[in-house]
Amino acid sequence: MKTLVTASWVIAHDGHSHVEIPDGAVLIEGDTVLAVGERTELDRHPAGERIDLGDAVITPGLIDLDALTDIDHLILDSWGSPELSTGFTWSSEYFDAPRAVFDAAERRTVREYALTQLALHGITSYMPIASEVHSEWAETYEDFVAMAEVSSRLGLRSFLGPSFRSGVNVIGTDGKRTVRFDEEAGRRGLADALRFLDHTELLDDPLVTGVLLPCRIETLTPDLLRDVAEAAGRRGALIRLHALQGVSEREFIQRTYGRTPLQLIAESGLLSDRLIVPHGVVLDVHPEILGTDTGDVAVLADAGVSIVHCPLTNARYAHNLHTFGGYRAQGVNLCLGTDSFPPDLIRGIDVGTQIAKLQAGDLGQGHLAGYFDALWTGGATALHRPDLGRLAPGAAADLAAFALDDFRMGVTEDPLRTLVLNGTARDAILTMVAGKVIMRDGAIPGVDLPALRRAGQRLFDQMRAAYPERDHRRRPLDELFPPVFPRG
Numbered sequence: 001m002k003t004l005v006t007a008s009w010v011i012a013h014d015g016h017s018h019v020e021i022p023d024g025a026v027l028i029e030g031d032t033v034l035a036v037g038e039r040t041e042l043d044r045h046p047a048g049e050r051i052d053l054g055d056a057v058i059t060p061g062l063i064d065l066d067a068l069t070d071i072d073h074l075i076l077d078s079w080g081s082p083e084l085s086t087g088f089t090w091s092s093e094y095f096d097a098p099r100a101v102f103d104a105a106e107r108r109t110v111r112e113y114a115l116t117q118l119a120l121h122g123i124t125s126y127m128p129i130a131s132e133v134h135s136e137w138a139e140t141y142e143d144f145v146a147m148a149e150v151s152s153r154l155g156l157r158s159f160l161g162p163s164f165r166s167g168v169n170v171i172g173t174d175g176k177r178t179v180r181f182d183e184e185a186g187r188r189g190l191a192d193a194l195r196f197l198d199h200t201e202l203l204d205d206p207l208v209t210g211v212l213l214p215c216r217i218e219t220l221t222p223d224l225l226r227d228v229a230e231a232a233g234r235r236g237a238l239i240r241l242h243a244l245q246g247v248s249e250r251e252f253i254q255r256t257y258g259r260t261p262l263q264l265i266a267e268s269g270l271l272s273d274r275l276i277v278p279h280g281v282v283l284d285v286h287p288e289i290l291g292t293d294t295g296d297v298a299v300l301a302d303a304g305v306s307i308v309h310c311p312l313t314n315a316r317y318a319h320n321l322h323t324f325g326g327y328r329a330q331g332v333n334l335c336l337g338t339d340s341f342p343p344d345l346i347r348g349i350d351v352g353t354q355i356a357k358l359q360a361g362d363l364g365q366g367h368l369a370g371y372f373d374a375l376w377t378g379g380a381t382a383l384h385r386p387d388l389g390r391l392a393p394g395a396a397a398d399l400a401a402f403a404l405d406d407f408r409m410g411v412t413e414d415p416l417r418t419l420v421l422n423g424t425a426r427d428a429i430l431t432m433v434a435g436k437v438i439m440r441d442g443a444i445p446g447v448d449l450p451a452l453r454r455a456g457q458r459l460f461d462q463m464r465a466a467y468p469e470r471d472h473r474r475r476p477l478d479e480l481f482p483p484v485f486p487r488g
Helices: 080-088 104-120 140-156 182-202 222-235 247-257 261-267 296-303 313-315 324-330 345-360 368-383 414-420 451-467
Strands: 003-011 019-029 032-038 051-052 057-061 062-068 125-130 157-160 167-171 177-182 206-210 277-278 306-309 333-335 399-403 427-432 438-439
Touching: 003 032, 003 399, 003 414, 019 368, 057 414, 057 427, 062 104, 062 277, 062 306, 062 333, 062 368, 104 125, 104 140, 104 427, 104 438, 104 451, 125 399, 125 427, 140 157, 140 206, 177 247, 182 206, 182 222, 222 261, 247 261, 261 296, 296 324, 296 345, 306 368, 313 345, 324 333, 324 345, 324 368, 333 345, 333 368, 345 368, 345 414, 368 414
Parallel strands: 003 051, 003 057, 062 125, 125 157, 157 206, 277 306, 306 333
Antiparallel strands: 003 019, 019 032, 057 399, 167 177, 399 427, 427 438
16 A cells, blocks of 8 residues: 655655755655655655645654663763762672562563653664663563564564673772673673574564664673674674763773773774664763874774764763764764653754854854764664665655644744754654554554553652662662752
8 A cells, every 4th residue: 555644844865865845745655665755746646545744844764773761760860979879870789689670571561661752752763772770680581572572563663682791880888880790691691682683583573673782891891792793793783882981981991901992892803884882972082081083983983883872861961972073074973862761862963963063163063964864874874774764765664753833843944953943852743664653643553651651650660769779878769869959
């Protein structure tokens, strides 16, 4: 069956770049885009279904390569002073007897809650990220079998694999951070991840792709990193490794192994165009490191590594990429992620462009087109999926649409500038994956949003209540998470 989707604007791809088409249309057959163009031209084609979105902008589906599939924890841990924030990490005592805060059924509900949020915000393709703070260790094979089923039922395009690690950041009784290791747990985790790759091959579901998602680089031994690189090469799998994201990470790796995180990545055999790195912030060019470019950025570019930039989360944790324009100029493939709640890539682009202006001292250096390129074609490049991230004949029929007619949006100038400056991803009115509508006007088939919201709040409260038992000082909740103003 053919479907014609129309709106006041369509962001198409002409083979060279994205282009804006006023009064545009997208013609879809099955799971593929047949044509993109002016409404008057495509309206003549017979279509079994016609979806007119009115005053809205139709875009390629949003690609989130660091998508939160958890209950929000940033709302808790992005406010604390350095001394207070030690309570947000495992204590060394807790390391000896950890427990899972959620059981398997609760973890499945957490995933459904989070994946529903992605669809509501126009995200069509994602790689998951979740906190291990409330896990017994990391994620499991069984968790991801269940997650793949939930994701496919909702209709999202997923790139999945359980996280694994051989160490945990802990706070000692002296209040200092270090990493404690259980190397056997790391080996079991990699075995689980490879087992899940086998599972996805047997599923043969076009919406589910197996990938390798090790945890933060400082929580992985060099031996495990080498094993990941070898397994990925043998299986042709993508790898996402959280690295180059913090000064404490760099200091620990230099102190422990006598090299920088980037050198450790290279020595492990991980540098290739299959490697995806959130956040890629802490390199020699960063002012907190050297403040000069001695070649780190070029190493990433030459290897074809993709950097997942998460501007909204970076800002909330007081980090900045130095700089978005500089990385692009050297040829690094940049893509985008949310990494926390809300999964709002439009707000992320807004924050990123304003920071870019501040860094350059030039209003013309916001790189808005570059940010949208990163969102769409940058994400597709990282995934090795040229059929994603663009609306063009032959591309996958993954798209999102955002309303421009809300009075609070104000007047429309350029549709993308208007959306970024005046809107958010909550203005999404349509999410379509492989030609199937998975969200329309805030509704998702088969999902009871009020009931899921209640479940999410209950699970968040449960997660929040468990923090004191991990805190090295066992501080109560009202001390770890004080209200903005005293409560009467």
